Structure formats: C-alpha cells, structure tokens
Amino acid sequence: MVHVRPSLIGLQSYVPGRKVPGAVVLASNECPYGLLPSVAARLARLTGGLSHYPDMGAGHLLQALADHHGVTPDRVAVGAGSSEVCGQLLHTVSAPGGEVVFGRRSFEAYPILTAVAGGTAVPVPLRDHVQDLEAMAAAITERTRLVFVCNPNNPTSTPVGESALRAFIDRVPEHVLIVVDEAYHEYADPSVVPDALALFGDRPNVVVLRTFSKAYALAGLRIGYCVGAPEIIAQVRKTQTPFSVSALAQEAAILALQEHEEVARRVARTVEQRERVTRELRALGYDLPASQANFVWLPLGQDSTAFADHCLANGVIVRAFSGEGVRVTIGLPEENSAFLTLAETWRPAFT
Ligand SMILES: *Cc1c(COP(=O)(O)O)cnc(C)c1O
Numbered sequence: 001m002v003h004v005r006p007s008l009i010g011l012q013s014y015v016p017g018r019k020v021p022g023a024v025v026l027a028s029n030e031c032p033y034g035l036l037p038s039v040a041a042r043l044a045r046l047t048g049g050l051s052h053y054p055d056m057g058a059g060h061l062l063q064a065l066a067d068h069h070g071v072t073p074d075r076v077a078v079g080a081g082s083s084e085v086c087g088q089l090l091h092t093v094s095a096p097g098g099e100v101v102f103g104r105r106s107f108e109a110y111p112i113l114t115a116v117a118g119g120t121a122v123p124v125p126l127r128d129h130v131q132d133l134e135a136m137a138a139a140i141t142e143r144t145r146l147v148f149v150c151n152p153n154n155p156t157s158t159p160v161g162e163s164a165l166r167a168f169i170d171r172v173p174e175h176v177l178i179v180v181d182e183a184y185h186e187y188a189d190p191s192v193v194p195d196a197l198a199l200f201g202d203r204p205n206v207v208v209l210r211t212f213s214k215a216y217a218l219a220g221l222r223i224g225y226c227v228g229a230p231e232i233i234a235q236v237r238k239t240q241t242p243f244s245v246s247a248l249a250q251e252a253a254i255l256a257l258q259e260h261e262e263v264a265r266r267v268a269r270t271v272e273q274r275e276r277v278t279r280e281l282r283a284l285g286y287d288l289p290a291s292q293a294n295f296v297w298l299p300l301g302q303d304s305t306a307f308a309d310h311c312l313a314n315g316v317i318v319r320a321f322s323g324e325g326v327r328v329t330i331g332l333p334e335e336n337s338a339f340l341t342l343a344e345t346w347r348p349a350f351t
C-alpha cells in the first residue's frame with residue numbers, strides 16, 4: 001500500500017458548481033455575458049499555434065499587467081487562475097507545521113490548498129457574515145506563515161473596510177505574508193471596499209490577488225495573478241508549474257485588459273441586477289447582507305440544502321453550503337427573474 005500523506009485523507013475535495021444541461025447556472029460566479037467579442041475573435045485565430053509551448057515567463061502579459069497597475073513587471077506573478085497563484089503563495093512560504101489563517105467561511109480552496117502545501121489551516125469564524133480581522137490577527141502565532149483576507153468575501157459577499165484592513169495589516173508581524181484576494185474587485189464600490197494594491201501595495205509582506213475569471217469572463221482559460229514586492233514575487237514565480245498559463249490564456253488576458261469600457265459596462269449591469277435581486281429578496285422577507293460582489297448570500301442555515309434542491313428541481317442551479325447558506329450568482333436579468341420566482345415560491349416553507 002502506497003503511503004499517502006495523512007493530511008490528505010480527511011481533506012474535503014473542492015465542490016465545483018453543478019452542471020445540468022439546460023439549467024440556469026447561478027452557482028459559480030461566472031460572467032453571464034460570454035467571452036468579450038474581441039477576445040473570442042483573437043482566440044479563434046490563435047489555435048494554430050497550440051502545438052508549441054507558451055512563453056513560460058509570460059513576458060508580454062506581465063508588461064501589460066504592470067502597465068495596467070502602474071507598477072514594474074518584477075512585482076507581478078501569473079498562474080493558471082488565481083487558485084494556482086494561491087497555491088504558489090502557500091508553497092512559497094509554507095513549512096511543516098506552518099499555520100495559515102483565513103476566515104470560515106471564506107473561499108473553499110483555501111483549506112484545500114493549505115493542506116496540499118503541507119500547512120496547517122487555522123480557520124477563524126466570521127462575525128455577522130464578515131471576516132473578523134481582530135480575531136484573525138489574534139490567531140497569529142510565531143508559526144503563522146500566511147493569512148488570506150478575501151475582500152469582498154466569497155461566499156458571504158461582504159467586505160472589510162479600509163480602516164479595519166489597515167489596522168490589521170499594521171498589526172500582523174512582518175514575517176507573515178498577507179494575501180488580499182480581490183477576485184471580485186471590479187464589482188465592489190471603491191468607497192466601501194479598499195483597493196489593497198493602491199493602499200498597501202508598497203508593504204513588503206502584502207500581496208494582492210486578482211483574476212481574469214470573473215469580470216473579464218475568462219474562467220475557462222485559467223489565468224490569474226498577484227502583485228507584491230519584487231523579493232517575494234521572484235520566489236513565487238519559482239513555484240509555478242512550468243508552462244501552466246497557456247498561450248491562449250496569455251493572449252486573451254492581454255486583450256481583455258484593453259477592453260475596459262466593455263468590462264465596465266458589463267460590471268455595471270451586474271451591479272444593477274445585484275441591487276435589484278437584493279431589494280426583491282428583502283421585500284420577500286429574506287435577510288441578506290449587502291453584497292459587494294457578483295453574487296448574493298442567503299444565510300438560510302439548516303434550510304440551505306433544501307432551498308438549493310427546490311431551485312434545482314425547477315431548473316436553477318445555486319450553490320448551497322450545508323447548514324450555513326446559499327450563494328447565488330447574479331446572472332442575466334431573465335435568469336435572475338427565474339431565481340426570484342423560485343425564492344418567492346419557497347418563502348412559505350420557512351416563514
Ligand atoms: C473565483 C475566485 C477566485 C478565482 O479563481 P480562479 O482560479 O482565478 O478561477 C479566487 N479567489 C476567490 C475568493 C474566488 O471566489
């Protein structure tokens with residue numbers, strides 16, 4: 001019998017959103033508007049080059065990202081989705097017994113990637129659906145290597161504000177890497193959700209994570225990145241699986257970055273729909289936190305799975321976290337309407 005790492009045996013696998021042919025999918029926080037048209041056209045032309053390896057250093061993309069953020073390219077590292085970049089960051093700092101602090105619940109990849117990197121997860125309960133930065137700071141020990149702050153938080157949709165984040169970063173010792181995961185940055189109101197790159201990008205122990213999977217509509221191509229101090233970024237790059245970012249992903253990301261206007265237009269529609277869905281759910285009697293992302297969180301507790309089953313039985317896939325709540329992605333207006341109708345028919349069952 002092969003000796004398997006004990007830390008993997010009891011580890012829960014990542015649960016991807018379900019796929020059911022013909023169903024409305026509001027389970028994975030994807031962009032409902034499809035590929036950006038210019039990206040789709042470019043990708044169709046690029047497939048002939050796929051017999052060759054991509055640029056392993058992703059030089060053009062790094063330069064484009066550096067220009068986009070007004071930093072030097074040595075401050076940027078890319079990966080096959082920001083999930084891979086999370087893993088790279090963990091591998092960069094992890095050591096046997098090294099602790100990794102994050103909110104619970106937060107992004108479900110954190111505990112998995114932590115275990116795979118050989119770290120010890122230290123989940124810290126949320127407070128009123130918000131990451132409790134004071135409790136997270138208090139959970140830091142001399143064994144702590146990394147802290148994830150997911151802002152706004154997946155799956156609860158809530159942000160931490162600038163003053164709380166600043167106090168937290170000031171309090172965390174410099175040997176601990178603080179990873180601010182801003183996967184939903186584009187959907188957030190800048191007056192509510194701080195831009196960690198602009199505010200704390202100069203700190204030697206702060207790295208900001210961004211992705212092309214959400215607002216840039218490239219979830220299927222797998223491309224994400226982080227921005228941090230050159231010293232840490234140089235090490236993070238070593239941990240990337242060679243050639244993990246495909247040539248198509250690199251080209252698509254460069255082009256998508258140029259599409260600010262179309263991306264902003266789509267984001268505005270999603271934000272408008274998010275406010276509509278929130279308003280209508282509240283009018284139906286649901287109690288939900290204000291969202292800063294492209295999804296809403298229904299803290300339905302023990303009813304969560306039954307609610308998701310009710311939706312699934314009627315052709316709408318949402319994401320239940322058993323015993324906690326349901327995460328519902330903001331889709332096209334008519335998809336949101338279909339969901340709201342189901343939320344309305346469900347209501348008598350829990351009031
Ligand atoms: C969706 C998401 C990501 C992005 O994942 P990719 O690997 O880039 O597709 C990262 N962090 C959080 C919190 C997310 O919700």
